[in-house]
Amino acid sequence: MDEFTEGSYSSQAQSRSLRRTSFMSQSSAQTVPATWPQRVTTPVLRHRLSAASVRSDASETDRSEIVAPVPRRHHILQTESRHWLGTPPLSPYSPPVSPFSATATSPARSRKRISQTLSLNNLSGHDPRRASSAAHPPSLHPYKEHKSEDDRSMARRWLRWMHQENLKAWIVPSLVLASIWVKWAVGLGSYSGQGTPPMYGDYEAQRHWMELTIHLPTRRWYTYDLQYWGLDYPPLTAYVSWLCGIVGSWIDPSWFALDKSRGIESPGSKVFMRGTVLFFDTLVYVPALVMFVRVWQGTRSSRTQNLALVLLLLQPALILIDSGHFQYNSVMLGFTLLAMNFFATGQDLLGAICFTLSLGFKQMALYYAPAIGTYLLAKCVYLGPREGSKLFIRLGIVTVTSFLILFLPFLPPFAPLSAVLDPITRIFPFNRGLFEDKVANFWCATNVVLKWKLWAAQGALIKLSTALTAFGFLPAVMTLLYSGYKLRIEPVTQEAKTTPQPPKQTPILPLLPYALLTSSLSFFLFSFQVHEKTILVPLLPMTLLLSGSSPGELTFELGMLMNNLAVFSMWPLLKRDGLGVQYIALLVLWNRLLGYNPFRTTKRSLIQLASLAVYTACFAFHLAELLISPPARLPDIFPVLNVLISTPVFVLVWLWSIKRGIEVSWALGGLGSRSKATQKPASGSIVAKPSVEVSADGEAHNSSESVLPRASGMRTVSLGFAQGRRRKMSSRSGSVDIR
Structure with a gap:
C-alpha cells in the first residue's frame, strides 16, 4: 500500500483507499463475478482487484507482489502557473465509482446524463456532471465553491455550451454578428443634435463634411463656411467623408446637396449614415480586436480568448458614442490597436504606418504618441547602436513618408506650401479656451473652487496645461527608455564572422499597454480642450488590460470600475442625445455578460469597497437627478457632481498605471542593477539580458530559454501576450546566449 499511495494523494485519500481495499479483500470472492475484472479499464481499479485477489489467496501465493501504477499528473498541473486559466485547482484525488455503489449507472442512464449535459441547461448554470454524490463528496471538489462565480457570467456559460456542442468554429462569427446587431439596435435611437436646429449636432457635422468634400476642391475643405461645422479633423477623415459622400450621392443625391441638405433627417439618410459607422467599424476595429486576442493572448486557451473578445466587442462606452451619439472613433482606435499588434509580432514598420493612419484620422490619437514614440525609440536603444540605428532610420522614413502621403493634396x-497651414490650424483649436463642457478631468474638477478662467490668462493656461500633461506621462516615457537601455543587447564579439538576426520582439513590450494608459490619461486629465467622449482614448488600453485579467485581481476590479465610470461620466452628453435607455441597457448587458456585480461580493478588498462606494454615489446621483430639479442659481449642479464622482476614479487609475509600469519594469530587470557577466559570449551569438515572466498577480519567473518570456503555458504581464513560441534558431542566425 505504500507504493500505491505514493504520489500526489493526500492523507485523507490514503485512509479512504485503505478502507476501500480492505472491504474489497473481504468481499471480492463472494460478490465480484469471474468475468468482471476483464471489463475494468481503470488502472487504479485493476490494481485494487489484484490486491484483493492476492490477499484472499495468500495461502497459495505468499510471494506475490503488488505493483502499483505510478499516478500521472494532469498536464495542466505540470505548468508553473495556471491561475490565468480561470479554473480552480484540480482535486488531488478523485476516487472512481465503485461497481457496488448505488451511483453506478446503466448505459441508458448514462446516455440520458450525456444528453442532459449537452443541453441548454448549462447556460442556466446547471451541470449534472458536477453534482456531488457518495463517490464524489463535496470536500473533494474545490471547483464547487467557484461554480457560482463562473455561472454568473453569461458569456462563460454560452462559450462552455458552444464548446460542448462542437461549435467552436462558429464562436467568433457569432460574436461579431451579435456585436453588429447590438450596435445597430443602439443606432435605432436618436443621435447627436436630432431635431435641434440650427446647428444640430455631431451627426450633422459628419454628414456636412461628406457634403462639402464631394462638391468643393481640396484646398477649400478646411476653409469653407467655418461657422457651420467647418472641417476640423485630419485629412484621412476628410478622405473617408469624401468616399462616403460619393457612395451616398449614388443612392440619393439630395442627402448631400451643397448648402441645401443642411439638417436633413430623412429615414433613408439615417440608415445610410448608421451603415457607414458599422461598415468602417467592422472593416478596421473588429479585425484588430480578433488579432489582438490571438497575438497578445496567444498562450491562453481558446475559450479564454473568446471571453476576452466578448468583453472587447461589447464595450458599452464605444458603442454608445459611435453607434448612438454618432462618430467614427472605432477607426482611430482600430488603427492604434493594429499598430500594437504589429509591434507585438515584430513588424515595427507596419505598426508605424498604422499609428500614422490613426493620427491622420483623428488628432486624439496624439494621446498615445508619447508612449508609441518612446517604445520605438527604446527598442532602437535595446537593439544596440548598429541594429538600432538601422531601425530608427527606417521608422523615420516610413513615418515621414506616410504623413506626406496623407497631406499630399495640400502640398x-x-x-502652395501655405495651404498646409489650413488643416493644421483647424486640427489644433487653441483659440477655444481651456474647456467648454463639464468634463471629468483635473481642470473642471478644480474649477469648482479655483475658477481658472478668471484669474489666469489663456496663454498662461495653455503653458500650464502643457507642463502638467508632460509631467503626467513623463514616468511612462522614462520607464520605457531606461528599461530599453538596461536590457539592451550586448555587442557582438570581434570573432563573429556573421551578423546574427536580432530578435523581433523586445522584453519591454509588456510595458507598452501601461505606457499607453499613463500617456492617454495624462492628456485626458490635464490637456487643453478635452471633451467627454475623449475618455474613449485611455479606455482602450485599460480595457485591453482588463481582458487579460481574472476576476478578483486588482486589474480586473479597476478595469471594470473605470469602464462603468467612463460611461457614467458621459451621462450628460448621452442624456442630451436621448440615449438613456441605451445607457442602462448596455451597462446591464455588459456587466451581466461578464458576471460582474460589486454588490454581491461578501469578502471585499479595499478596491472593492471603494468601488462599492463609487457605485452607490452613482445610483444616488441618478436618483436625485430623477426626483429633484436643480435650483435656479445652480443649474449645472448635476454635471458638476458627475465630474466630482468620476474624476477621482480616473486619477486613481492614472496613478495605478504609473505604479504598475514601474513594477513590471522592475520585474523584467529594466530598473534593477545591470549584471556584470563574466562569461564570454560564443562566436556569432547575441547576448541579451535575462527576461522575466510576470504573471497577472505580479509574480516574476526567470526565463532561460529565449530573449523573451517563454510560451510554455504561462502568461506575461496581465495580457497573456504570447511573446513568440519556442523559437528555433537556425545556424544562419546564430544562437542566443542568455545570462
Missing part, C-alpha cells in the same frame, strides 16, 4: 505641386 506642392498640388497646392
